[in-house]
Amino acid sequence: MKKRTALLAFLLALTLTGCFFRGADELYTVPRPSKDYEALQVRLSEFIAKGGEYAAPLSGELIQSVQLQDLDGDGIQEAIAFFRFPNEEKPMKICVFHQTDEGYETLTVIEGAGTAINCVEYAQMDDEPYQEIVVSWQMSDKVHSLAAYAIGPGQAEELLRTDYDSYRLSDLDQDGQQELVVFRTPPEGGPRAELYDYQGGLAMVGTAPLSGGITAVADGGVRSGNLMGRVPALFVVSAYEENGTITDIFTCQDGRLKNITLDTAIGESGETIRFYTQVTGSDINGDGIVELPQPVPLPDYKITTAAVNFWLIHWRQFDAQGVAHPVFTTYHNDRDGWYFILPEAWGDNVTLTRSDLPGGGERAVTFSYWEGDESVEPKPFLTIYKLTGSNRISRATMPGRFILFPEDGLEGASEANTIYAAEFRDGWDHSLSEREIRDRFSLIKTDWFAAG
Numbered sequence: 059m060k061k062r063t064a065l066l067a068f069l070l071a072l073t074l075t076g077c078f079f080r081g082a083d084e085l086y087t088v089p090r091p092s093k094d095y096e097a098l099q100v101r102l103s104e105f106i107a108k109g110g111e112y113a114a115p116l117s118g119e120l121i122q123s124v125q126l127q128d129l130d131g132d133g134i135q136e137a138i139a140f141f142r143f144p145n146e147e148k149p150m151k152i153c154v155f156h157q158t159d160e161g162y163e164t165l166t167v168i169e170g171a172g173t174a175i176n177c178v179e180y181a182q183m184d185d186e187p188y189q190e191i192v193v194s195w196q197m198s199d200k201v202h203s204l205a206a207y208a209i210g211p212g213q214a215e216e217l218l219r220t221d222y223d224s225y226r227l228s229d230l231d232q233d234g235q236q237e238l239v240v241f242r243t244p245p246e247g248g249p250r251a252e253l254y255d256y257q258g259g260l261a262m263v264g265t266a267p268l269s270g271g272i273t274a275v276a277d278g279g280v281r282s283g284n285l286m287g288r289v290p291a292l293f294v295v296s297a298y299e300e301n302g303t304i305t306d307i308f309t310c311q312d313g314r315l316k317n318i319t320l321d322t323a324i325g326e327s328g329e330t331i332r333f334y335t336q337v338t339g340s341d342i343n344g345d346g347i348v349e350l351p352q353p354v355p356l357p358d359y360k361i362t363t364a365a366v367n368f369w370l371i372h373w374r375q376f377d378a379q380g381v382a383h384p385v386f387t388t389y390h391n392d393r394d395g396w397y398f399i400l401p402e403a404w405g406d407n408v409t410l411t412r413s414d415l416p417g418g419g420e421r422a423v424t425f426s427y428w429e430g431d432e433s434v435e436p437k438p439f440l441t442i443y444k445l446t447g448s449n450r451i452s453r454a455t456m457p458g459r460f461i462l463f464p465e466d467g468l469e470g471a472s473e474a475n476t477i478y479a480a481e482f483r484d485g486w487d488h489s490l491s492e493r494e495i496r497d498r499f500s501l502i503k504t505d506w507f508a509a510g
Contacts, residue, residue, distance in 0.1 A: 097161030098124075098137055105141050105153060113142035113150065116196065118177030127180050129154065129209055131187035137162065138191075140175055150175055150195065154209060166214045168207055172197040181206075181227045181236045184256040190217065192227065192238065204240065206260055217260035220252075224275045228282045230290055230310035231255075239292055239308065239315070241268065241275050249275075251294070251308055253315040264315040269304050270325035272296035276303065283341070283348035285309070286377040291318075293339055293348060298331060305330035305339065305350055307376060318380035329382055334369050336392045340503070342373055342385075349373040349385050359409050359428060359436050368410040370400070392502065394421050394444040396463075396478060399498040403489065409436050419447035427486035437485030442499070445477045454479040460492050462499045 102124070112123040126135040137155040152168040152175070168191070176194035183190045188209050195203045204225055206218040224241045230253075231237065238254040249268035254260050268275075279295035291309045298304040306327050307319045319327035334353035342349050352372040371390050374382040389410065390397040400408065409428040414421045421444040426436030442462070445453050454461050454477045455468070463478040464470030471477050480495050482488075490498075 094157070097157075098155060101153075101155050101162045101164060102139055105139070105151070108143070109145060110141035110143050110151065113140050113174060115140065115175045115178045118179065120178055125178075127189065129180065129189045129191075130156075131189075136165065138178075140178075142174075147171070152178075152191070152193065154214075156211075166209060166212060168193070168214045170195045170205070172203070176202050179227055181238075182234075183236050183238070183260065184208075185235070190260075192225075194222075194225075206238065206254075217256075218254060224280045224294075226280045226282060226292055228290060228292060230292070230308075230315075231313065232290065237310070239280075241280060241294060243268070243272065243274060249296075251292075251306075251315060251317070253310065263313070266308060266315040266317045267320060267325070268294065268296065268306050268317070269298070269320065269327050271298055272304060273298070281339070283339075284346055286347055286375050286383065288346065289378045291348075291376075293350075295338070301335070302331060302333040303335050304332075307380065309378060311378070318378065319376065320380075329380075337371055337390050342388075347375050349375055350382075352382075357409055357428070357430055359411075359426075359432070370408075371397075389423075389425075390502065391423055391442075394423070395476075395502050396442070396444070397500055397502055398442065399500075401488075401490065401498075411436075411438075413441075419450070420445055420453060424483070425488075427488075438483040439486040439488045440483060440490075440495070441481045443479045443481070445479060446475065450477045458482065460495075462496055463501065465496075 114123040115121050123140055125138045127138060128134065129136045134157050136157070139153045141151040141153060143149045143151060148169040148171050150170040150172060154165040155162040156165040170193065172195045174196040176196040179192045180189045181192055191207045191209060193205050193207070195205060197203055202222065204220050204222045205216055208215040208217055220240060221242065222240045223243050226239050227236045228239065229236050235256065240252045240254065242252065243249040248270060249272055251266050251268060252262050253264040255263045257263065274297050276295045276297055281293050283291060283293055285291050289309060291307050294306045294308065295303050304327055306317050309316055309318055319330055321328045330350060332351065332353050337351045337353065339348055339350045341347060352374055353369045354372060356368040356370055358367055371388045373385045373388065375385055376382055387400045388397045389400060407427055407429055409426050411424050411426065412422065413424060422441050424438045425440040426438045428436035451471050454471060459479045459481045461467045461471060461477060461479050464474045478499065
């Protein structure tokens with residue numbers, strides 16, 4: 059275990075420098091390599107000597123030039139190296155090395171055409187000890203080919219090759235093995251999802267339509283998450299019409315792939331269409347279930363532009379039948395990096411205004427009570443501030459204001475570059491205490507699927 063840990067640390071250190079092998083004068087500060095690394099270096103150097111150059115995957119979570127994975131389940135990690143041989147017909151090489159008592163042996167080499175390896179994943183897709191390798195080959199800037207390989211001694215069997223727009227590995231049927239779901243938007247046949255499962259080989263076992271009005275699956279728009287009842291699902295965000303998005307939700311039920319949000323009457327997941335796209339799906343309440351946003355424009359007392367200035371976000375969970383269930387409603391201030399959970403009692407009688415301090419350093423949003431009568435001015439009752447600059451603490455502690463973030467108040471304020479504060483106004487009885495305001499206030503997280 060200690061040997062494998064040391065090897066991994068050494069490979070990582072060298073990967074972060076940009077390459078594995080440099081001149082002796084550049085490596086004098088590097089700790090002495092372990093025997094395991096020296097043995098692996100011999101094999102890697104053989105490929106370098108034949109004209110190979112390191113070609114790490116371009117995207118995904120695994121982007122190292124040399125990676126360590128226990129592919130055969132024996133508790134000993136194999137080394138997987140990625141090379142490009144510019145002068146060969148199939149220039150891209152994935153070299154798998156198995157560790158033995160004598161050193162490292164070349165287990166197999168996967169060859170591919172194209173210009174690069176876009177991404178790579180390792181998956182347990184059958185009941186055999188070996189993991190499969192799933193590779194996206196970059197054929198050109200806009201064309202990618204997806205392939206899956208079964209790895210064995212001296213060979214790599216290609217199980218699948220297909221074009222695709224996006225894909226995801228996920229155990230949708232909860233059998234302990236991962237399935238492959240490929241999303242395609244071909245010019246003929248309509249956009250669809252294809253389910254591949256290992257049944258004596260990797261075969262397509264089902265399809266389900268994507269929403270018909272989509273123009274493309276969004277980049278990074280396929281995520282795993284849970285529905286109500288902890289049912290695993292794939293959430294697929296696609297571009298819709300000119301400026302909107304639509305989310306299709308896929309599950310595996312009775313061995314069949316199903317788009318549970320698709321309205322067959324219109325051929326789209328009409329419940330999830332949105333044209334305010336600054337907010338995306340998230341496990342916003344931390345219960346392990348994904349919530350999807352349903353933006354609703356707020357009424358504006360004094361409309362200053364043709365565009366909608368403020369939106370409320372109704373967050374909803376979905377069950378396995380595709381029925382939406384409300385969770386709560388927020389105002390998301392993407393500009394300032396915070397959101398606020400609105401009490402149900404506020405209903406539809408809230409409007410918002412901005413009042414930023416000229417010159418910067420103080421940005422403010424004020425909540426007001428308004429019944430929609432244009433002859434009656436809204437009644438402000440709560441202002442939330444984003445404070446920066448050298449005098450942020452003094453402005454956060456002005457009479458009537460209280461600190462929302464940092465959570466430890468003044469103790470952490472001196473260390474924080476940004477302070478969030480609030481102030482009650484006397485326009486309306488909102489029935490919330492300072493503590494309740496703090497509990498309903500949160501900073502916006504950047505990861506759209508914490509549940510994934």
